Amino acid sequence: MKSIAFGQYYPANSPIHRMDPRAKVILTVLYIVCTFLCRNALCFAALVLSAILLTAVSHVPLRMILRSIRPLIMILTFTSLINIFMTKGEHLLTPSWEIPLWGTHVWRIRIFEEGLWTALFMILRIVVLLVGTSVLLSYTTTPIALTDALERLFAPLKKIKVPVHDIAMMTTIALRFIPTLMEETQRIMNAQKARGADFTSGGLIRRAKALLPVLIPLLVSAFNRAYELAAAMECRCYHGGEGRTRLKVLRLRFSDVFAVLLLIAFGTGIFFLNRLGIGYTMKG
Amino acid sequence: MDKIHLDHVSFTYSAGTPFEHQALDDVTVHIGASRITGVIGHTGSGKSTMMMLLNGLSKPTSGNVFLDGYDVNSTAKELYKTWLTLPEYRNLRKSTAKKAIRKEVEARKRRLCFRVGLVMQYPEYQLFEETVFKDIAYGPKNMGLSDEEIRERVLEAARFSGLDESLLEKSPFDLSGGQKRRVAIAGVIAMKPEVLVLDEPAAGLDPIGREQIFEEIRRYQRSTASSVIIVSHSMEDMAEYCDDMVVLSQSKVIAAGTCEEVFSKVSMLDEVGLDIPQITQLMRRLRKMGIDIPENVYTVDRAVEILKRYYQSQKGNLT
Numbered sequence: 001m002k003s004i005a006f007g008q009y010y011p012a013n014s015p016i017h018r019m020d021p022r023a024k025v026i027l028t029v030l031y032i033v034c035t036f037l038c039r040n041a042l043c044f045a046a047l048v049l050s051a052i053l054l055t056a057v058s059h060v061p062l063r064m065i066l067r068s069i070r071p072l073i074m075i076l077t078f079t080s081l082i083n084i085f086m087t088k089g090e091h092l093l094t095p096s097w098e099i100p101l102w103g104t105h106v107w108r109i110r111i112f113e114e115g116l117w118t119a120l121f122m123i124l125r126i127v128v129l130l131v132g133t134s135v136l137l138s139y140t141t142t143p144i145a146l147t148d149a150l151e152r153l154f155a156p157l158k159k160i161k162v163p164v165h166d167i168a169m170m171t172t173i174a175l176r177f178i179p180t181l182m183e184e185t186q187r188i189m190n191a192q193k194a195r196g197a198d199f200t201s202g203g204l205i206r207r208a209k210a211l212l213p214v215l216i217p218l219l220v221s222a223f224n225r226a227y228e229l230a231a232a233m234e235c236r237c238y239h240g241g242e243g244r245t246r247l248k249v250l251r252l253r254f255s256d257v258f259a260v261l262l263l264i265a266f267g268t269g270i271f272f273l274n275r276l277g278i279g280y281t282m283k284g
Numbered sequence: 285m286d287k288i289h290l291d292h293v294s295f296t297y298s299a300g301t302p303f304e305h306q307a308l309d310d311v312t313v314h315i316g317a318s319r320i321t322g323v324i325g326h327t328g329s330g331k332s333t334m335m336m337l338l339n340g341l342s343k344p345t346s347g348n349v350f351l352d353g354y355d356v357n358s359t360a361k362e363l364y365k366t367w368l369t370l371p372e373y374r375n376l377r378k379s380t381a382k383k384a385i386r387k388e389v390e391a392r393k394r395r396l397c398f399r400v401g402l403v404m405q406y407p408e409y410q411l412f413e414e415t416v417f418k419d420i421a422y423g424p425k426n427m428g429l430s431d432e433e434i435r436e437r438v439l440e441a442a443r444f445s446g447l448d449e450s451l452l453e454k455s456p457f458d459l460s461g462g463q464k465r466r467v468a469i470a471g472v473i474a475m476k477p478e479v480l481v482l483d484e485p486a487a488g489l490d491p492i493g494r495e496q497i498f499e500e501i502r503r504y505q506r507s508t509a510s511s512v513i514i515v516s517h518s519m520e521d522m523a524e525y526c527d528d529m530v531v532l533s534q535s536k537v538i539a540a541g542t543c544e545e546v547f548s549k550v551s552m553l554d555e556v557g558l559d560i561p562q563i564t565q566l567m568r569r570l571r572k573m574g575i576d577i578p579e580n581v582y583t584v585d586r587a588v589e590i591l592k593r594y595y596q597s598q599k600g601n602l603t
Contacts, residue, residue: 011302184409190341191410194402195471196426213422216412220457 008138014059016140021149023256030263031132039274040281051128060139080119089114117280143175165241287317287511293347307333309535320512322522325532331515339400360386401477405484407468411456423475441474444504462493481513498525523561523582
């Protein structure tokens with residue numbers, strides 16, 4: 001428990017890890033746009049290729065990425081089934097099977113070629129979306145760097161009195177304390193287990209009751225921790241974002257700009273590939 | 285026979301991830317019954333991990349943990365073969381016997397945390413009840429004891445840990461740090477464990493508080509004849525209060541035995557950065573200066589006694 005990975009950050013030293021987090025946020029947004037631009041088989045081929053390339057560059061093991069896709073399998077099957085059976089088109093693949101329901105009602109099963117394509121595209125879109133965002137952001141950026149980047153990117157909102165710095169600081173603190181609290185939870189659970197607590201048997205109410213000996217000490221210590229942190233920050237004259245300098249100054253390098261430009265070019269390419277009208281082109 | 289025996293035990297955290305960390309590496313330890321055993325080592329040497337293996341909170345990655353000769357992590361499946369020949373099960377139908385064995389193994393697993401009572405580090409953070417009494421009663425209540433028996437045990441445990449009876453109806457959150465810790469320790473003592481394990485029981489207490497806690501633990505051990513394991517990184521305390529010692533360094537056991545045996549390996553202790561008690565160092569230096577005193581002195585009281593005797597004998601020589 002001690003070394004639990006918070007979020008999904010995977011420590012490594014890849015070009016993506018080294019990138020400026022702001023560039024990575026922009027890249028992720030652009031990449032999401034790209035996945036939604038794709039309409040035909042050629043585009044999706046390019047998209048899948050780019051996802052594979054990104055994964056290879058990130059040094060994140062394939063095993064970890066596959067693990068993050070696993071929970072999506074239900075959603076993927078569901079959407080593809082709906083797409084296969086519900087999409088109407090011109091190329092009918094099946095003879096019109098009819099399943100009698102009740103009275104004179106029948107259910108006509110008709111599968112069109114367009115339905116199969118749409119289903120495939122939707123699966124690819126969701127998978128690439130997940131792989132792309134996780135490789136570009138969650139696996140390669142520490143949560144702290146991420147909030148830092150967001151603070152900088154949303155800095156213009158300060159003009160309209162949005163407390164960007166405070167929100168970022170609160171998020172950073174919240175993120176920072178998640179592993180601490182998890183560790184604490186584990187410790188208190190162990191301590192109560194050592195006194196014979198049983199968290200796994202009994203009905204819902206009994207189990208909820210069994211958690212009380214964990215929740216109460218946890219809340220007490222979370223409050224204490226918050227008071228201590230507030231005092232420590234005040235002792236060091238923390239007074240918000242005004243005139244605050246940073247220990248780690250974010251610097252955009254040429255490679256960051258280049259990566260963003262490259263992705264814009266990629267998106268433009270996909271945009272024009274769609275217009276070629278090769279094969280089935282998905283609507284909407 | 286050993287009360288507890290760890291046989292080639294290894295433990296790895298988060299195996300197979302980039303955060304993999306081996307906390308115990310092929311550790312074999314014998315812990316005697318009715319003795320106070322000190323487990324000593326630096327932060328991160330695997331002390332606390334070892335303690336969690338003793339009461340079944342974690343299972344070793346490899347190796348076995350025996351309590352009174354019974355492997356605490358054994359499954360019913362592993363036991364069928366040997367147990368089916370036991371007189372209790374021999375005459376039963378095979379399926380009935382298997383069921384009975386499964387039940388027995390489950391029950392033993394459940395009982396384990398009551399037999400080996402573990403007081404974790406900074407136990408005062410685990411208090412949750414409205415009153416001190418209720419908090420101490422939490423363990424005995426989980427054991428399914430009668431109210432009367434619980435009451436008796438709570439009072440006895442409070443006495444052992446030096447808690448005044450007037451505190452029992454107070455909220456544990458209103459107590460001082462040292463008192464809170466005593467409540468937490470009493471909460472485990474009230475389960476009357478055969479083995480009491482205390483992980484850094486005196487951490488963060490002032491010198492007087494430390495001494496009191498250790499004195500109480502010793503008094504408890506002497507009057508109940510149970511086995512006690514104390515985890516600490518202070519050689520002074522260990523020398524003063526323990527019968528046996530186990531020295532851990534970098535996930536391995538590097539020395540074990542009685543305090544005398546362990547302290548006699550000074551150079552080895554130096555190597556891992558653990559100091560022998562200051563009083564022992566002082567006595568050794570005095571000996572080197574030509575004063576005729578034994579060198580294996582580990583407690584201040586004993587040193588005072590020896591020096592007094594030495595002084596008396598010298599006075600006789602002078603006059």
